[in-house]
Amino acid sequence: MKNDIRMRGFVKRHDIDQVLDILKKRLGKTDKIKINFGDSFGFVLAEDIVSDINVPSFRKSTMDGYALRAKYTFGASLTNMLELKMIGTQHVGENKDFVLGDNECVRIKTGASIPKNADAVLMAEYTEKIKNRIKITGSVSPGKNVSQIGEDVKKGEKIFKKYHRIRPQDIGVLASIRENKIDVYRKPTIALIVTGDEIVDLNKKPEKGKIVDSISPMLKALAKKYGYELKFKGILKDSKKIIKEKITECNEDIILVTGATSVGETDIIPYIVSEIGELIVHGITMRPGSPMGLGFIKNKPIFLLPGHPVAAMICFDRFVYSALLIMQNLKPDLPYKKVKGILTRKVASALGRTDFARVKFANGKIQPIRISGSSILTTMTKSDGFIIIDKNTEGLDEESKVEVYLYE
């Protein structure tokens, strides 16, 4: 196997979609865990959520006014004021058991419980109060201004389906149906190993020929942005023994290794993966990111990320983030907002290769920054986002309509 890889180079490059298909087929789901609903933002449900209760659980007023029986208001107007007798006040949170007689009403606040035999609430605006005598200048039909039992959520109703990802408002509903503990899929964890004899820690001043590690802080921030934890395992020398040991030690769900992923004789990571697991993908039809690899070690995915920061970030967004989503039963979409725009000038691209071209906004149009040179990290910081030039497209003309994925 060793010599095979070394001699053939990237013999069979995979397309982006093929890599995503492999991920969909091969990745297992993370296990189910029980967590407090209040901590569940961003987690994916591992169960259907069915409400045990009605919300609201009692009939309540949606207005400030008088709870009454609608029929005693019929015909009331400014020129034909009717009169009701107020028998008490129901504040919010109170539970006085009023029973209305004929032509009786109860002063009621928004959100307060409605007397058993009341069927509507007349807004305070249509009344005049003289001690406990209420003159009314308007009428209501039955049900008016009353929130019925189960109007928001019915007992037995399925509120969320399995695989739904929890949003803040969902947490509001989980609270209101008093769902304290819920089953979710554990979020996958990520290990990152940076390799390269030339790479030194930021705190060491690099000698000539060496560079500081910019990938680990960047990928750590990227993982955090998406709500995941990335554990940095250190910068390793290009030693097969050391790297193999470190890979074997990782307990995380996904392993990332950067550097030494290409086809040169010092590109040792593909061999290591072949030896202790399977190397499925080596080389993809994408730029930047073409030397990326994907393997599995005991069914755990290992991504061979390019050592160039720009390529590493794009591969993380396109493949590692997708793996995180797939392992939680989510669709592997790119994590960026999109806007449409018009290109200021043509962008070249090769047939059979998908290009991620960095662009910026210039006078309301989309200006390509540079698509060659995956090592130029400032193309990422000077750009507002990127466009994707499909593998079936041989570049884009000036004035083409494009969709920009926004870096924010």
Added chain:
Amino acid sequence: MKNDIRMRGFVKRHDIDQVLDILKKRLGKTDKIKINFGDSFGFVLAEDIVSDINVPSFRKSTMDGYALRAKYTFGASLTNMLELKMIGTQHVGENKDFVLGDNECVRIKTGASIPKNADAVLMAEYTEKIKNRIKITGSVSPGKNVSQIGEDVKKGEKIFKKYHRIRPQDIGVLASIRENKIDVYRKPTIALIVTGDEIVDLNKKPEKGKIVDSISPMLKALAKKYGYELKFKGILKDSKKIIKEKITECNEDIILVTGATSVGETDIIPYIVSEIGELIVHGITMRPGSPMGLGFIKNKPIFLLPGHPVAAMICFDRFVYSALLIMQNLKPDLPYKKVKGILTRKVASALGRTDFARVKFANGKIQPIRISGSSILTTMTKSDGFIIIDKNTEGLDEESKVEVYLYE
């Protein structure tokens, strides 16, 4: 003042833009703090970042091949192979001081330092190696496959301007220019006080007339989603004394109080704010959210959020999130992705009022869910997002083109 508010109701409602203008005028900026660049994701720079160094700091190869002087390759081809002498190998991270003589070259790896007097790199593909004699079948021009000093970042170059919000790729650049500590604006903190005699903690079974607190877990998750910390100060009874004391105790930058914000006699929060500070806004031309208020206590903003969860969330997104951004010198945009679509049916709205109407996707079109009833929390969970119906628009017709802000 007390009776004024009570009697006049919402005499002068503010428009959304007026409230945003007040926030822009009145809010101070948070103080500057120094943090590790690696922890700076999502923070806003309080200084320009200027690089002290060149990146790369040495000339390096962008390819695997041979470092040489270009002129000795001129004319080389498959039919006219030229020969060079290899005088050694430069691996990545190494710093051997090679000096090339005439017709000499050095084996070089991607990322390795180029000999002083080499001016190009010939890719390994165009060579044949027999011991230390290298036959070349192609030519290169000076500068080819060489990354020049300062090509990515020049010494003295301004990399980021003050007020730039740090993204993951920016952290990569901060690492590469070895910027360890940076000045950023502290993220504003938020205090939340929930009021209402009817509201009980989730862990208590609510008696008839009471409801569980769904707002605090929801707003906590919302703040977390946006990268901020919300400190929940508890559920308070509708007691002026207790609420006033709690508000006065809050050390956070922004105070949120939910409930009792309207114009009824039990709506005590507006009076409290008027007493211990200024109540600037009370009532806005927006639905849901119309009873919202905004005041300042010792120049600190206090938001009076409606007690209805849906209205509270929309007010948080539109105003509280904007305040967070403004306090860090950012533009107060809504935090949602947008997509365009066509309405399935007409939506009514009143002139002079901005409506946030929840919608969902149905057969590729946009279906309005319900725009009345701010207490129906499930309209938020059943919807895919919302559309905004401007105050100058009297509803939208069937088949109207709309922009949907996506809940995700």
